[in-house]
Amino acid sequence: MCLCCRSMMPKALDGQIVMEKTPRYFVTEETPARIYAMSRDIKLIVVVRDPITRAISDYTQIISKTPDVPSFEMLTFKNGSAGQIDALWSPLWIGLYAKHLERWLAYFPPSQIHFVHGERLVSDPAGELGRVQDFLGLQRIVTDKHFYFNKTKGFPCLKKPEGSSKPHCLGKTKGRPHPKIDPAVIQKLREFYQPHNLRFYQMAGQDFGWQ
Numbered sequence: 001m002c003l004c005c006r007s008m009m010p011k012a013l014d015g016q017i018v019m020e021k022t023p024r025y026f027v028t029e030e031t032p033a034r035i036y037a038m039s040r041d042i043k044l045i046v047v048v049r050d051p052i053t054r055a056i057s058d059y060t061q062i063i064s065k066t067p068d069v070p071s072f073e074m075l076t077f078k079n080g081s082a083g084q085i086d087a088l089w090s091p092l093w094i095g096l097y098a099k100h101l102e103r104w105l106a107y108f109p110p111s112q113i114h115f116v117h118g119e120r121l122v123s124d125p126a127g128e129l130g131r132v133q134d135f136l137g138l139q140r141i142v143t144d145k146h147f148y149f150n151k152t153k154g155f156p157c158l159k160k161p162e163g164s165s166k167p168h169c170l171g172k173t174k175g176r177p178h179p180k181i182d183p184a185v186i187q188k189l190r191e192f193y194q195p196h197n198l199r200f201y202q203m204a205g206q207d208f209g210w211q
């Protein structure tokens with residue numbers, strides 16, 4: 001979706017809200033200015049999860065397309081060994097949420113940005129969606145009764161999506177098993193992200209609990 005082209009958005013009736021979603025928006029340098037030029041009172045929703053799980057999730061996606069890439073452990077470090085963390089490796093760089101949020105806060109007040117807690121979205125989808133509906137000024141229509149926990153998938157699914165009588169889970173590429181990562185590397189990443197996470201909690205006014 002081209003942000004410069006508001007005309008590409010679907011038309012809305014009174015009382016309807018148009019939404020658009022692209023994961024790269026949050027981390028793309030020029031996006032805040034472009035969105036601001038399109039609408040300065042837009043409401044922004046960002047789903048965030050522990051940056052380490054997020055990076056492993058990203059890596060899972062990479063290996064599903066290019067199985068020959070080096071290991072997560074190799075790519076985490078600049079020279080491929082346990083030295084300096086390669087913060088410019090995209091899966092790690094995207095998780096520097098405070099850095100990205102800083103650019104958004106130069107354009108939008110915190111009241112216009114809502115963070116969805118990625119881990120809670122899985123453990124309590126109705127609670128998280130309740131907060132999203134409040135943020136959007138909507139009645140709380142989506143509640144607990146819309147979800148069930150699908151044991152096979154290991155994730156919540158919709159009991160009855162709109163216009164269908166059958167339950168619906170997200171597709172096969174959402175909620176894939178992650179490769180096992182060396183705990184020592186995870187620990188290095190914990191230390192690496194800790195100050196960034198704390199800064200992010202301060203900026204977002206919310207402790208996400210990724211210790």
Ligand SMILES: Nc1ncnc2c1ncn2[C@@H]1O[C@H](COP(=O)(O)OS(=O)(=O)O)[C@@H](OP(=O)(O)O)[C@H]1O
Pocket residue numbers: 022023056057058060121122155156157169170173174175176
């Ligand atoms: N209900 C439900 N079902 C399946 N998956 C769920 C759900 N809620 C959250 N998640 C988590 O969403 C992760 C995939 O989202 P993406 O990051 O790929 O989304 S996006 O398309 O890039 O916006 C996906 O990451 P992976 O586990 O790495 O596949 C899930 O952990």
